[in-house]
Amino acid sequence: MSFGGVVLENIVDKVFLVTGGAAGIGAGVVRELLLENARYVAFLDIAEREGLILESELYTKFxxxxxxxxxxxxxxxxxxxxxxxxVFNKYRRIDVVINNAVVLSADDSDYKRIVDVNLTATISSTLKALDYMGIDKGGIGGTVVNVSSLLALTPKPHLPVYASTKIAVLQFSNSIGAELFYSKSKVRVLTVCFGPTDTAILQKPSISNFDKHFTQSLASRAPVRQRVKSAAYGMLQVINNGVSGSTWMIANDKSPVDISENISGGFNVMSCGIENN
Incomplete structure (x- = not known):
């Protein structure tokens, strides 16, 4: 198989583990991975009904x-x-881990669940992946993709806890994806920042009560949303091409954009003069 005429060497015949894979972008990514001849895709989620339905669909198709x-x-x-x-015991390898699972809520009283899923589990999964895949741990190298958000880059007061977890994911991923770590493990760590995407979480019926502290619904704040298929395609392109420690924006139904220099420049501005004090 090929992707727009390009063979995706980092997809074909690889073993994947995807969190939050039962619906939305995660499910879209799972489908596209199999279309591009991934060897095996394990997808994790708490949504049992959606997960089993997707598994049945994939069984029929693939x-x-x-x-x-x-x-x-x-x-x-x-x-x-x-x-x-x-997953490891089944195939004796894991090649790519995609940490996509997320809790999105404007209810700050649920802050612990948001932090536990969005940040703590992402860190935990990345470290597990390094243990399984790192050449310094007896593995053969691999890739980890951690999902941040454009909300991490465009601070707004609407979702303070969610946005905080996503900027933390970005900083963690950039740091552990740096050459210092990659040279030892040969595991690339990439960061993807999705723009608003047309998933169920942004549909008005599903959030009619959850953003009650603001005059507009979350959906109205994101009137232009990319297709799930565009987000999933973008993810595969990043996996195929990304350099460890890089950050990518996937938004507006456009191809992924490497925004690593923007991120680096932003941190340079914030740290200007600190080392001299």
């Missing part, structure tokens, strides 16, 4: 032994560790 749904609360460390073991 046959047995190509995709597996694993019900897992990634904020539960033991469940998450067991899911990793299950």
């Amino acid at each position: 046959g047995a032994l190509k995709a597996k749904f694993i019900k897992c609360d990634i904020s539960n460390e033991s469940e998450f560790a067991d899911a990793y073991k299950q």
